[in-house]
Amino acid sequence: MNSIYTPKEALQKLEHFCAYQERCHDEVIAKLQSLKMTSDEIDFIVVKLIEDNFLNExxxxxxxxxxxxxxxxxxxxxxxxxxxxxxxxxxxxxxxxKEISAEEYENTFNDLAERCWNSIQEKNILKKRKKFCDYLLRRGYESNFVYEKVKMMELE
The missing domain is CATH 1.10.10 (Arc Repressor Mutant, subunit A)
Incomplete structure (x- = not known):
């Protein structure tokens, strides 16, 4: 089965795709596969996108x-x-x-923790602690931060 697009058309399409929003290599390759490009064409287009700075990991x-x-x-x-x-x-x-400053990270964490703690309606303190910790850990915060914060919240 031949591809719907010529490599040149596919390249233009992918330039727009990458210019609209930053993309990772996986997204670009998946997009090219959905356009039914061969692996040689995919390699050529990915290299071209990198050379022209449309794709930068x-x-x-x-x-x-x-x-x-x-x-x-x-x-x-x-x-x-x-x-x-x-x-x-x-x-x-x-x-x-490194794009996220320590100060910004801490402020975001504290704001999120405050909002979360105040929004949990649970009366049982152990269940409330578990919900609070689970939420922040799911969001990807370090466990030592979360457990220190839960202790502080209970003291307030």
Whole structure:
């Protein structure tokens, strides 16, 4: 079965795809496979996108980390796991996490913790603690932060 697009048309389509929003290599390859491109054509297009700076894994990782932290309030563990799932190198993951300042990270964590603690209606303190900890751990925050915070919340 032949591809619907010529490599040149596919390249243009993928340039728009990458210009609209930062993409990782996996997303680009999946998109090209959905366009029924051969593996040689995929390799050629991916190399071309990298050369023309439409595809840059470091830039993707940094943008991803900033966005997920600022908008979805994810912690570093969740961001790291999500980047690993997208086959981003550990070097790029490290660079991406440096995009989030310690101060911003702490402020986001504290705001999220306050909101979460106050929103849990549970009367049983043990159940409330568990819900609080589960929520913050699911969001990808470090367990030592979460457990310190739960102790502070109970004292207030």
């Amino acid at each position: 470091t830039r993707f990782a940094c943008s991803f980390a900033r966005g997920k932290h600022r908008i979805k309030h994810w912690g570093k563990i969740r961001i790291t796991n999500e980047l690993k799932a997208r086959h981003i190198s550990s070097t790029n993951i490290t660079l991406a996490l």
